[in-house]
Amino acid sequence: MKAALSALGVLVALVAIWQVVSLATGLPAYILPSPAQTLAAGCAQRTILASNALTTLGEMVLGFATGALLGVLCALAMAAAAPLRRLLRPALIASQAIPVFALAPLFVVWMGYGLAPKIAIAALVIFFPVAIAFADGLRRTPPALLEAARVMAGPGARWRVLLHIALPAALPALATGLRLGAGVAAIAAVIGEWAGSSSGLGYLMLWANSRSQVPLMFATLIVLFVLAIAFSALVDHLSRRLTPWLKETD
Amino acid sequence: MGAPVAPRIRLHGFGIAYGGAPLFDGLDFEAAGAGVTALLGASGVGKSTLLRAIAGLAPPGAGTAATEGGVSLMAQDDALLPWAGAIDNVAIGARLRGARPDRARAAALLASVGLPQLAGLPGAWSGGMKKRVALARLLYEDRPVALLDEPFAALDALTRGTIHALAARLLEGRLALLVTHDPLEALALADRIVVLGGSPARIALDETPPQRPYAALRDALDPGLRRLHARILLALGTSS
Numbered sequence A: 001m002k003a004a005l006s007a008l009g010v011l012v013a014l015v016a017i018w019q020v021v022s023l024a025t026g027l028p029a030y031i032l033p034s035p036a037q038t039l040a041a042g043c044a045q046r047t048i049l050a051s052n053a054l055t056t057l058g059e060m061v062l063g064f065a066t067g068a069l070l071g072v073l074c075a076l077a078m079a080a081a082a083p084l085r086r087l088l089r090p091a092l093i094a095s096q097a098i099p100v101f102a103l104a105p106l107f108v109v110w111m112g113y114g115l116a117p118k119i120a121i122a123a124l125v126i127f128f129p130v131a132i133a134f135a136d137g138l139r140r141t142p143p144a145l146l147e148a149a150r151v152m153a154g155p156g157a158r159w160r161v162l163l164h165i166a167l168p169a170a171l172p173a174l175a176t177g178l179r180l181g182a183g184v185a186a187i188a189a190v191i192g193e194w195a196g197s198s199s200g201l202g203y204l205m206l207w208a209n210s211r212s213q214v215p216l217m218f219a220t221l222i223v224l225f226v227l228a229i230a231f232s233a234l235v236d237h238l239s240r241r242l243t244p245w246l247k248e249t250d
Numbered sequence B: 001m002g003a004p005v006a007p008r009i010r011l012h013g014f015g016i017a018y019g020g021a022p023l024f025d026g027l028d029f030e031a032a033g034a035g036v037t038a039l040l041g042a043s044g045v046g047k048s049t050l051l052r053a054i055a056g057l058a059p060p061g062a063g064t065a066a067t068e069g070g071v072s073l074m075a076q077d078d079a080l081l082p083w084a085g086a087i088d089n090v091a092i093g094a095r096l097r098g099a100r101p102d103r104a105r106a107a108a109l110l111a112s113v114g115l116p117q118l119a120g121l122p123g124a125w126s127g128g129m130k131k132r133v134a135l136a137r138l139l140y141e142d143r144p145v146a147l148l149d150e151p152f153a154a155l156d157a158l159t160r161g162t163i164h165a166l167a168a169r170l171l172e173g174r175l176a177l178l179v180t181h182d183p184l185e186a187l188a189l190a191d192r193i194v195v196l197g198g199s200p201a202r203i204a205l206d207e208t209p210p211q212r213p214y215a216a217l218r219d220a221l222d223p224g225l226r227r228l229h230a231r232i233l234l235a236l237g238t239s240s
């Protein structure tokens, strides 16, 4: 909530600077529309904006869910068995080294213009921070907890120690990974749309740009910004529920 | 309740080293049957390492460290789960063994250490409360051999007096090896007192106090105990 409020503050400040700049320079609307012109364009096209925002939000949510789920499974697999760890670690690094911009058009070729390639791209981008943060968390169980658990569990209880000790101890790291992933969900969805689509905020921006409807393009950008912030705030809020025992110090 | 096997701790030619000079080299030590053995020694001499080796957590570099009868450990760091409440912390051992936690027994043990209805999570408890929850967890394990690493270090003197009496009663019937830095605590609780000293550490003193001394301690030490107290301090002094 606090994060959302300070983001709103930043937004207001940016709008104020923007108004001042557009007044001072007197640039025409097709180069730099004023906040008022942008607002007018946004209101005039509110149905189009809303329906395209819904498309992008759907891509973000589904891409995030898919990427987070795969990241969690990958981290658990790595924690479970050393051979899997040796196999998955390079794959994990590779998944991050892939230039998503270059790959996006390929995804569109393979999966078409619909939802699927956007979900795939967002999932690919979100997978990495979730997997790497959770995997690190699972490897860094406080030694004192592990030792106490080993004495109590006796030999051959690896799975139960993982489930009852290492897993809950890694939840703060998972929460961090989820927050990082949420922060890039909107960008990933827009990259997917730019590679080929017929709806979504990224598509609407290109469409408005090609018709020199710059005020609409600005309005779209602002809706995208608000959507990204809201999604981050939501995931931030939910991820805190994973770690109710942690006291925040701010 | 006890296991059919008589509890026993046995170190034979025990040696362990971390990088530099060995902490232990050829240590022999044995304790058997019910009773409290207090283990004293200067900070860094290797008391915690010895307990971890006995618990099977630190493999000896030489010789053997073995127990008979099943072992439980209350580590120096109380190692409570920060996400779990008192009852879940006390009964975590059951979950780790794939059994159903006996919450009623955990609650009864919490009451027996003076913390009935302890609410909240470890982050909100005092150092003394955490130690007592860790003691309840040790008792929940119900093993013949109990290893306790400075269990009462975080308690103030008043709480200590009550918890000493409590611990003596609760540990009855077990073979307890209790690390402490307080000679009076050793005299108050132990049937046998062992002091470690030197590098590598050896047994600098191994004595059996003439009596179970709670009553004597409450007033003043009797002359025999006072002499033993002095010898413990001497042994501790020469060891550091």
Ligand SMILES: Nc1ncnc2c1ncn2[C@@H]1O[C@H](COP(=O)(O)OP(=O)(O)O)[C@@H](O)[C@H]1O
Pocket (backbone or CB within 6 Å): B018, B023, B041, B042, B043, B044, B045, B046, B047, B048, B049, B050
């Ligand atoms: N796992 C370990 N790795 C490296 N050094 C260790 C380890 N455990 C103990 N030590 C060292 O061994 C010495 C004895 O430690 P410890 O057994 O905790 O002493 P005490 O409990 O008597 O104060 C210390 O110097 C400590 O730094």
Ligand SMILES: [Mg+2]
Pocket (backbone or CB within 6 Å): B047, B048, B049, B076, B149
């Ligand atoms: Mg110690």
